[in-house]
Amino acid sequence: MALIVQKYGGTSVGSTERIKNVAKRVARWKAMGHDVVVVPSAMSGETNRLIGLAKEISATPSPRELDVIASTGEQVTIGLLAMAIQEEGLKAKSYTGSQVRVLTDSTFTKARILQIDDERMRKDLAEGNVVVVAGFQGADENGNITTLGRGGSDTSAVALAAALKADECQIYTDVDGVYTTDPRVVPEARKLDTITFEEMLEMASLGSKVLQIRSVEFAGKYKVKLRVLSSFQDEGEGTLITVEDDKNMEQPIISGIAFNRDEAKLTVLGVPDRPGIAYQILGPIADANIDVDMIIQNVGVDGTTDFSFTVNRSEYTKAMAVLEQVKQHVGAREIVGDNKTCKVSAVGVGMRSHPGVASQMFRTLAEEGINIQMISTSEIKISVVIDEKYLELAVRILHKTFGLDQA
Amino acid sequence: MALIVQKYGGTSVGSTERIKNVAKRVARWKAMGHDVVVVPSAMSGETNRLIGLAKEISATPSPRELDVIASTGEQVTIGLLAMAIQEEGLKAKSYTGSQVRVLTDSTFTKARILQIDDERMRKDLAEGNVVVVAGFQGADENGNITTLGRGGSDTSAVALAAALKADECQIYTDVDGVYTTDPRVVPEARKLDTITFEEMLEMASLGSKVLQIRSVEFAGKYKVKLRVLSSFQDEGEGTLITVEDDKNMEQPIISGIAFNRDEAKLTVLGVPDRPGIAYQILGPIADANIDVDMIIQNVGVDGTTDFSFTVNRSEYTKAMAVLEQVKQHVGAREIVGDNKTCKVSAVGVGMRSHPGVASQMFRTLAEEGINIQMISTSEIKISVVIDEKYLELAVRILHKTFGLDQA
Numbered sequence: 001m002a003l004i005v006q007k008y009g010g011t012s013v014g015s016t017e018r019i020k021n022v023a024k025r026v027a028r029w030k031a032m033g034h035d036v037v038v039v040p041s042a043m044s045g046e047t048n049r050l051i052g053l054a055k056e057i058s059a060t061p062s063p064r065e066l067d068v069i070a071s072t073g074e075q076v077t078i079g080l081l082a083m084a085i086q087e088e089g090l091k092a093k094s095y096t097g098s099q100v101r102v103l104t105d106s107t108f109t110k111a112r113i114l115q116i117d118d119e120r121m122r123k124d125l126a127e128g129n130v131v132v133v134a135g136f137q138g139a140d141e142n143g144n145i146t147t148l149g150r151g152g153s154d155t156s157a158v159a160l161a162a163a164l165k166a167d168e169c170q171i172y173t174d175v176d177g178v179y180t181t182d183p184r185v186v187p188e189a190r191k192l193d194t195i196t197f198e199e200m201l202e203m204a205s206l207g208s209k210v211l212q213i214r215s216v217e218f219a220g221k222y223k224v225k226l227r228v229l230s231s232f233q234d235e236g237e238g239t240l241i242t243v244e245d246d247k248n249m250e251q252p253i254i255s256g257i258a259f260n261r262d263e264a265k266l267t268v269l270g271v272p273d274r275p276g277i278a279y280q281i282l283g284p285i286a287d288a289n290i291d292v293d294m295i296i297q298n299v300g301v302d303g304t305t306d307f308s309f310t311v312n313r314s315e316y317t318k319a320m321a322v323l324e325q326v327k328q329h330v331g332a333r334e335i336v337g338d339n340k341t342c343k344v345s346a347v348g349v350g351m352r353s354h355p356g357v358a359s360q361m362f363r364t365l366a367e368e369g370i371n372i373q374m375i376s377t378s379e380i381k382i383s384v385v386i387d388e389k390y391l392e393l394a395v396r397i398l399h400k401t402f403g404l405d406q407a
Numbered sequence: 408m409a410l411i412v413q414k415y416g417g418t419s420v421g422s423t424e425r426i427k428n429v430a431k432r433v434a435r436w437k438a439m440g441h442d443v444v445v446v447p448s449a450m451s452g453e454t455n456r457l458i459g460l461a462k463e464i465s466a467t468p469s470p471r472e473l474d475v476i477a478s479t480g481e482q483v484t485i486g487l488l489a490m491a492i493q494e495e496g497l498k499a500k501s502y503t504g505s506q507v508r509v510l511t512d513s514t515f516t517k518a519r520i521l522q523i524d525d526e527r528m529r530k531d532l533a534e535g536n537v538v539v540v541a542g543f544q545g546a547d548e549n550g551n552i553t554t555l556g557r558g559g560s561d562t563s564a565v566a567l568a569a570a571l572k573a574d575e576c577q578i579y580t581d582v583d584g585v586y587t588t589d590p591r592v593v594p595e596a597r598k599l600d601t602i603t604f605e606e607m608l609e610m611a612s613l614g615s616k617v618l619q620i621r622s623v624e625f626a627g628k629y630k631v632k633l634r635v636l637s638s639f640q641d642e643g644e645g646t647l648i649t650v651e652d653d654k655n656m657e658q659p660i661i662s663g664i665a666f667n668r669d670e671a672k673l674t675v676l677g678v679p680d681r682p683g684i685a686y687q688i689l690g691p692i693a694d695a696n697i698d699v700d701m702i703i704q705n706v707g708v709d710g711t712t713d714f715s716f717t718v719n720r721s722e723y724t725k726a727m728a729v730l731e732q733v734k735q736h737v738g739a740r741e742i743v744g745d746n747k748t749c750k751v752s753a754v755g756v757g758m759r760s761h762p763g764v765a766s767q768m769f770r771t772l773a774e775e776g777i778n779i780q781m782i783s784t785s786e787i788k789i790s791v792v793i794d795e796k797y798l799e800l801a802v803r804i805l806h807k808t809f810g811l812d813q814a
Contacts, residue, residue: 016463050483056423057490065493068501069486072479076457079476083464086472094475098505099550143506 002167003035003125007135007157010044011174012231013077016084022172022231023084026130030090035125037164039135039157040081042073063108067137067147070109071097074134074153082132093124094132097145102138102156104146111146113138113155116163133160151212158215162222169219169226170238171211176230177239178203178210180404181257185395188405192255194240197226199255202347202381216241253350253357254402257395258381260343263293264316265373265385266323267308270333273300280330281307284322290315294343294376294383304333308374310385313339341373342391345383346398358382364401370394409574410442410532414542414564417451418581419638420484423491429579429638430491433537437497442532444571446542446564447488449480470515474544474554477516478504481541481560489539500531501539504552509545509563511553518553520545520562523570540567558619565622569629576626576633577645578618583637584646585610585617587811588664592802595812599662601647604633606662609754609788623648660757660764661809664802665788667750670700671723672780672792673730674715677740680707687737688714691729697722701750701783701790711740715781717792720746748780749798752790753805765789771808777801 006026013019022040029036050069054061078094085092097104100120104111121131135153138146148155154171161169176191178200183189195203197220201213210228219226219241229238271277278297285292294310311319316339323335351357361382365372370393374385386394399405413433420426429447436443457476461468485501492499504511507527511518528538542560545553555562561578568576584598585607602610604627608620617635626633626648636645678684685704692699701717718726723746730742758764768789772779777800781792793801806812 016460019464053423053483053487054490057426057487058494061490062493065486065489065499065501067486068489068503069483072482075479075482076460076476079472079474080460080464082472082475083461083468086469087465092472094472096475096552099552145503145506 001033001035003037003164004029005037005039005157005161005164005166005169006172007039007153007170008041008172008231009153009174010041010046012172013040013042013081014044016080019077019080020084020087022081023088025172025231025234026085027088027090030130037121037125037131037133037160037166038081038085039133039153039160040074040077041135041153042077046073046076064144067108067145070147071134071137071145074136078132078134082130085130085132090130091128092130092132094134095120096134097137097156098139098143100133102133102159104138104140104148106140106142106144106146108144108146110149111138111140113148113159116159118163121160121164151215154212154215155218158218158222158224158226161224162218167225169224171215171226171228172231173210173228174230174232175210175228176233176236177228178241179256181395181399182259185259185392186257186399186405188399190404192239193237194242195255196349197241197243198380199347199349200241202345202378203256203258253354254346254348254404255350256347257398257402257404258345258347259391259395260293261388261391262313263310263341263343263385264313264319264337264339265308265310265341266316266319266335266337267306268323268327268330268332268335269306270304271307272331273303273305277305277330278307281323281326282309284326285309285311285319288318288322290319290322294374294385296374296376310341310343310374338373340388341385342388343383343385344391344394344398345381346402347381348402349380351382352379360401361398364397365394368393368397408440408442410444410571411436412444412446412564412568412571412573412576413579414446414560414577415448415579415638416560416581417448417453419579420447420449420488421451423487426484426487426491427494429488430495432579432638432641433492434495434497437537444528444532444538444540444567444573445488445492446540446560446567447481447484448542448560449484453480453483471551474515474552477554478541478544478552481543485539485541489537492537492539497537498535499537499539501541502527503541504544504563505546505550507540509540509566511545511547511555513547513549513551513553515551515553517556518545518547520555520566523566525570528567528571558622561619561622562625565625565629565631565633568631569625574632576631578622578633578635579638580617580635581637581639582617582635583640583643584635585648586663588802588806589666592666592799593664593806593812596806597811599646600644601649602662603756604648604650605787606754606756607648609752609785610663610665660761661753661755661811662757663754664805664809664811665752665754666798666802667700668795668798669720670717670748670750670792671720671726671744671746672715672717672748673723673726673742673744674713675730675734675737675739675742676713677711678714679738680710680712684712684737685714688730688733689716691733692716692718692726695725695729697726697729701781701792703781703783717748717750717781745780747795748792749795750790750792751798751801751805752788753809754788755809756787758789759786767808768805771804772801775800775804
């Protein structure tokens with residue numbers, strides 16, 4: 001008998017019909033003899049509806065009050081889900097974040113979990129209840145309602161699993177696991193049985209939006225066994241996210257090819273090569289609330305250097321406008337940009353011990369005539385920025401080159 | 408400077424536009440130098456929507472989980488209203504019932520308030536905040552969310568006013584006060600400046616559904632000064648609900664004519680006149696969840712008696728079926744019924760000291776050829792059941808007879 005925490009996303013609880021299906025799934029796990037804690041999101045569309053109401057009242061709504069409103073989405077789902085589980089003949093009790101004392105800091109709309117009191121849940125589980133806890137929310141030390149930000153239900157589930165020392169945290173979503181790449185681009189893409197936390201972090205931040213990054217970090221830190229599964233299929237083991245040591249020694253060098261279509265590239269040419277220049281360029285960008293992805297600065301020549309970074313394509317025009325002002329200030333020569341680019345990355349912990357991966361990637365792209373505009377690497381990933389028209393081609397040939405289409 | 412508790416019903420906060428209007432009204436009271444605690448209901452239609460979702464999951468939803476769901480309606484409104492008040496340049500903070508510790512018993516879906524902790528609200532008020540508290544809800548001693556039943560927001564407001572020793576509790580609704588009778592039936596109906604708690608109780612239970620009965624009882628018990636006002640008009644003092652002693656000595660004998668269209672009458676003829684017979688008849692009716700209004704049993708003749716009562720017209724068929732079974736059991740002669748009846752009542756504390764009221768009422772009805780089918784009286788009201796076709800006529804002539812059309 002194990003203790004399982006199951007998280008269901010907004011699509012999985014998007015209608016009362018789907019909530020009933022979730023209840024049936026929970027009942028099956030319970031019938032196998034397991035204790036189950038369920039963490040649902042709000043019904044899909046509900047959080048947007050609630051925030052829409054707030055925006056009708058105020059262009060800059062109070063974050064405290066926004067959380068009071070937004071947290072009701074999950075509160076409705078826990079009640080409905082507990083009822084549906086009871087209809088399966090089981091005992092069930094629902095709790096809001098405040099009620100189980102999911103203690104957070106007071107950063108409304110993006111609070112961080114500090115502590116969870118597991119006493120009440122343990123007592124209910126011991127009495128045979130399925131415990132249903134609202135994801136995405138908690139309360140600060142003064143009892144103010146807080147929310148964890150978009151996708152926060154994943155983090156709630158992992159934190160609850162950590163607090164309860166659960167045997168497994170299952171994230172149910174609309175895909176049946178983590179793939180070697182997007183199957184819509186490469187039909188030969190395979191579902192991975194396992195992936196390491198580090199790889200998952202790289203995959204997630206690179207656009208494979210299966211799990212919220214923070215929840216993966218959290219799971220890694222607290223050694224929570226995390227599994228991604230489909231809520232629309234009854235079969236399948238999904239993908240288990242493991243610490244590296246658990247992985248088979250025979251693991252492939254590369255686990256997957258991630259990509260991001262919406263990349264735009266900006267370069268400041270002829271920047272004086274002196275300390276503080278990166279901050280002088282990126283400070284104003286951050287002040288304008290623009291998220292920066294890759295950052296590259298090459299060694300300087302003749303006292304000047306070139307500074308490049310990428311942003312989401314939707315922020316390209318805004319970022320260019322900021323840079324035009326920065327240009328005067330730092331005394332740069334020219335600003336150039338390109339919003340018809342994309343990013344392709346090979347990810348895998350195996351590349352640590354296989355130095356040839358980067359050159360194999362570059363050679364493969366060169367053979368197809370694909371020009372590499374930017375390169376960025378970490379210990380377990382290599383990313384390149386290329387012309388967006390080569391995206392599918394690059395993903396397909398890299399997927400094949402690294403043998404990802406082979407079982 | 409006074410401390411005012413204001414309650415706004417579902418229609419008054421039925422859209423974000425209306426919530427903004429409520430905020431403007433609150434701001435005006437604040438500008439006059441008053442401290443304000445606001446208690447909104449859920450946006451109109453929202454509670455029904457939420458209960459509808461629950462019914463899709465279960466025909467007999469768990470009351471505990473129903474309260475988890477239903478309480479979110481008011482939680483959304485408090486957040487929106489606090490934001491709207493902030494947009495008026497004021498400080499505002501919202502609280503759920505749990506957060507201000509509206510302690511109730513554990514009777515889910517119709518809990519009763521036991522105690523309210525006023526410390527947090529007093530602190531916020533002292534710091535210049537408008538405090539917005541969710542109506543209709545509380546939490547039991549174990550922190551489970553409870554609701555007070557339909558119309559419970561009135562009770563919340565009165566209980567908060569009592570706990571805070573507020574100078575006045577204002578109930579904003581879609582009418583501008585309590586009238587001598589329904590103006591749609593009698594155009595000459597006048598708004599009352601004052602009415603006693605007892606009269607209000609009789610008026611409310613007789614169909615003038617301005618205030619929830621429980622809130623009026625509560626206000627009477629704790630001596631809360633209660634005022635009914637329109638949320639759609641900026642002028643007007645509404646109707647103040649007072650303890651009797653406050654009333655002018657020159658008060659009229661009758662304060663209003665109340666009526667109920669949906670009355671159905673049932674009579675058990677030839678019932679053995681022995682102890683326990685009323686229970687044997689009404690016990691099965693109560694078991695069938697049918698609410699009984701008037702009950703009349705006349706003195707027995709020759710060892711048998713006739714037993715009559717009225718129910719809401721929608722329950723008539725069900726009640727008749729129950730009585731057919733009861734008939735065998737108690738050995739009654741016959742069951743007769745009529746669902747084309749209505750009830751008309753004259754209400755006024757003045758009739759205590761004016762014994763001629765009943766006969767004046769009966770004479771007036773007789774002069775118009777209206778047959779009285781049943782009579783029931785209390786200290787401050789006289790009710791008659793008559794054929795429904797005479798409803799408007801009876802209300803109009805009684806309104807005139809008792810001088811209610813005169814200022």
